[in-house]
Amino acid sequence: MPRIEADREDILQEATALVERAELAVPGYDEHVVIGFRRDGAASIYIGADPVYQFNSQGELRRLYLNGRLIKADHGRLAQLDRQRRAGEVQFVRHDLTDAETAACLSNLQQHLTQLRLSLQRDQFTLIGQVPPDSPILTRTRHWLDSLPQSISIARVPNVR
Numbered sequence: 476m477p478r479i480e481a482d483r484e485d486i487l488q489e490a491t492a493l494v495e496r497a498e499l500a501v502p503g504y505d506e507h508v509v510i511g512f513r514r515d516g517a518a519s520i521y522i523g524a525d526p527v528y529q530f531n532s533q534g535e536l537r538r539l540y541l542n543g544r545l546i547k548a549d550h551g552r553l554a555q556l557d558r559q560r561r562a563g564e565v566q567f568v569r570h571d572l573t574d575a576e577t578a579a580c581l582s583n584l585q586q587h588l589t590q591l592r593l594s595l596q597r598d599q600f601t602l603i604g605q606v607p608p609d610s611p612i613l614t615r616t617r618h619w620l621d622s623l624p625q626s627i628s629i630a631r632v633p634n635v636r
Contacts, residue, residue, distance in 0.1 A: 487522050487604050495518060497605040497612040501594045508591065508604055510616050517635045518619055520587070528584055534623050535630035541580060546572070547633035553577050581627055588627075592620040 485515045486509045487498040501508050506523025513519075516532040520545050527540040537548045547575025553576075556567040572580065594600050605612050 477543040480614040485572055488605060490519070491522075493606075495605075495607070495610045495612045495615065497610075497616065498593075500601040501591065502599055503590055503594075509609060510591070510612070512615065512619070513635060515635070520591070522587065525612075526583070526587070527588070529635075531630050531635055533628075533630075534619075534627045535582065536581075537635065538633045539580065539584070541583065546580065549633065550629040550631055551629050569636075577629075581629075584627060587622060588623065592617075595620065618624060 479625065487496060490496055490509065490511055494514050496509060497529055498510030499508045499510070504522060509519075509521040511519050513532075517537075518530045520528045520535075525540050530540040531537045534546040535548070539546050543557075545552050547556065548554075549571075553569045555572060555619060557569055557570065559566050595613065602613070
């Protein structure tokens with residue numbers, strides 16, 4: 476996640492783990508969308524600072540930020556980690572998402588993926604910037620979106636590998 480989550484403009488410059496990345500203005504979104512790929516092909520999608528969806532190289536959802544909450548994959552299920560500050564320390568309190576909560580997260584994700592796929596197919600976006608400047612990131616993003624299964628799987632672990 477970006478060090479400065481509230482500043483979407485820093486994502487394009489600071490998300491250096493994403494060796495290829497692009498920032499787009501997409502109709503229907505108030506915030507810019509940053510899509511990027513790690514060296515191993517693992518993708519991340521930032522819609523402003525929230526929501527953020529991170530995938531592994533197999534296209535499985537491994538971690539997300541949604542409504543200010545960190546949610547991670549754990550053995551094919553989703554677990555929410557809430558940050559609580561107590562006596563000068565930060566603790567994470569875990570909540571395993573119910574089937575209904577998981578379905579809502581995946582439905583939200585699917586709506587974003589569909590909207591992004593259609594916007595890119597129809598060339599209904601504005602490219603704000605990309606790193607590196609000569610990268611075929613838009614073609615790669617189109618191919619990646621088209622290759623995703625209809626139903627996104629949840630990874631076994633939240634790590635990229």
